Amino acid sequence: MVLGSVLNPINSSMIAVALVPVGAAFGAPPAETAWLVTGLYLATAVGQPVIGRLVDTHGPRRLYLAGTALVGAAGLLGALAPSLGLLIAARVLLGLGTSAAYPAAMHLTRSEAERTGRSGSTGVLTALAVANQTVAVIGPTLGGLLIGVGGWRTVFLVNVPLSLACLVLGAARLPVAAAHRGPQNQPDRTDQPDRPDRPDHTGQPDRLDRTGIALFAVLLVSLMLFLMRPSPALWYLPVLALLAGAGFAVRETRARTPFIDLRALAGNRPLIATYLRQLLGYTAGYAFLYGYTQWLEEGRGLSATGAGLVLLPLSLTALAVSGLTGRSPAVRGKLLVGAACQIAACAALSSVHADSPAGLLIAIGVLAGIPQGLIGLGTQTALYHQADPAAIGSAAGLLRTFMYLGAMAASAANAAVFPHGATTEGLHGLALFMLGAAALLFLLTLPDRSLGRLAKPADKPAGTTTDKPAATTAGKSVGNAG
Template sequence: MATLRKEQRFPATRRRPPADGFDRRLIAPMVLGSVLNPVNSSMIAVALVPIGAALGAPPAQTAWLVSGLYLATAVGQPVIGRLVDMYGPRRLYLIGTALVGAAGLLGALAPSLGALVAARVLLGFGTSAAYPAAMHLTRSEAERTGHDSPAGVLTALAIGSQTVAVVGPTLGGVLIGLGGWRTVFLVNVPLSLACLVLGARRLPPGPAARRTGKSVDLPGMALFAALLVALMLFLMEPGAGLWYLPALAAFAGAAFAVRELRVPEPFIDLRVLGGNIPLLATFVRQLLAYTTAYGVLYGYTQWLEEGRGLHAATAGLVLLPLSLSALVVSGVTGRREAVRGKLVAGALVQAAGCTGLLLADARSALWLLVALGVVMGVPQGLNGLANQTALYRQADPARMGSAAGLLRTFMYLGAMAASAADAAYFPHGAHTGGLHHLALFMLACSALLLVTTFLDRSLRTTTPTPVPGKA
């Protein structure tokens, strides 16, 4: 029977994976698909100004090109992740990457800003499939082989995303120089085709859609989407005049909880999730870590240009070592899990970097600004990888896709919280006083990250999760 099941999963037309080791043919589609979201998140940064000039749209309107993708991704990652858990990663991966290509064409041909925003929203949903699929595949390979998947696989996912985040603005600038801002959208077509070819050839087929005996909790997904959209819209531009948004979020959250506790196959099993305190703590740490990370990305960058008076190109060069240090740290430490040690070190270095920002002013030397960037890159290389590894160990294997999607959702909630903090501390421009207040806010987040790490005793014994058939 076991042989028959393997033959059904891997037809004769597909090369059989090694019986006792991770199928490394999966790595290319996993990594390539997972970088679609960060590359589209970062490329758009250099395209906002030319898009605004071409379509006569002010910055307040072009900002929706960023927010639209964030909103769609925050909602789409856990929703599509749950579908990955139910129907297997292959079909969701192929559908998602096909949507990326369609969104690229829509953006390349878009006649208006509204159509561009629609393309970005479609990109957000399309790019939401690959990361949950990759995490699901990593776990399913461990179950197939009876051996824990190599730590380098999770590291490759993290480094791949960080790398394209670094080169995204540069790639976007090159594409705009070659063919105008529409090429930033059009580049998704060949990327989509590459993912479709690799996915079709290398990803194992999943179970038949309705043979799982599970049903899709559409009302639960809709309430979850309403909760997130209302919350994130408020975080994007908090104010007393938008009081109805947090009220709507609270109502949707209450209705979502009631719904999920009553249905037999919930979108998010709140009973199981509520009993998994270590996983909930990982989500909180993800929120805290990325609130600071995006606070630096948005706030420090803005201050370099307005408060320190650097040209945009010079500011970009000053920040480049931040990304490079994150990549180096991830690559050096990725082979060892050491989740608790990475989080403690990340929180301490992050706190040191925030303290260093209190010393920066309009007369600070460039070497100091570069050094601060290098320091702030270290926790970015530690915290994200540690939280990803912790989730892999803590999540229910049957819900790995949705758990991975929720991890990305909390990352984007951190981005929105950071954006709200920037708006609060830079109401009339990115001046030094506002930077210092922002640094104190990020220092508080770092302290909370350290406390939640120390209080979580489960991190002391984080070990490879047992897999079926392993002695």
């Protein structure tokens, strides 16, 4: 579960140090190589909730295996791609392939906690969060080392052995079916996760809402295309996004088995706030990761390997912070400290110049590593307690969607402030953009007292013999908790 779930963040972050050498290899400016980032994020933003829904209805095993196999094929395509276009196609396939493992892991964790009645999921959630957060920040360092050894194509080729390892472990260890009974010995919705014809609460087979998925995809793609190059000539893109959003809202409120249950989501205000915090936290985090890395290479003149080494303390800090705080249930404290450190890192970033001492550059990375280790852990723990257990896979997928919406916003901001290369002036402008996102995260978290109550009772899964059935009470009780 951990190995599969890190395929997405490692591919998201390794590319940061490869953008410059890829651009040099194909003679492409930053505005074009930015699609290596955006292509993966668009595919992931759409793919995560779609595949999460499939995990909830068809079971985690088959989706995990199919997704990780696609990762290996995409890695091979990228390693051999003769053009930037095919390289972007490989990144899109990587985004789709890496969308399966995290929803599968959250689904397995929740269903096992409900089956056994044990409160041991904190350790699993910590392992997932620590692995994902630290791999994301280690990615630039690893990518720099791989590029130094074998060139930029190695950041694609490394997916082949990782995919094979996931396939072997997944085939050997993931359950084919989870035959257990829910509360009061009633069949649970997760009893037979590998049955495609498992009925929903209406007695009808669960069907994939293809119309809703298509409208959701049009909404995201058209919005991102405009954000990448905002121009009056592209006025039709935000109009298309608005129309697709309106159609999506109408469709999801009328569909029998909606892709995203907007009615239930609207009644779960704490979960909506968690999604917004995920968006804001990762907007600032990825803007720093990509913008600072590009500036180190172009504005400061470091090699890809050198930039990766400068960011190594950021990786180590995130690892240490995640490990030390992972088992603490203080969700609100994690988010507040993370947002405050992001604000401080933005202020420090505004003071750097091309001749700034190396110690300052490293110290800024260390400061930025603290929120990298806290924010994702806090939002993941909050979602675990706030989401309906019967739809934990799609809820987890949607959490990743908001993560990559933030990453796409960061990518668009990078393209806007670095139109002709990563200059110091552009970096200072990016710091102001990041400051706005971090400040909003802090203000959204500070008054929310409901986050403090997530630690009580500590980690006991809803739906055990001492609770009401989770599938019928989770959304209502959590909505009232706000």
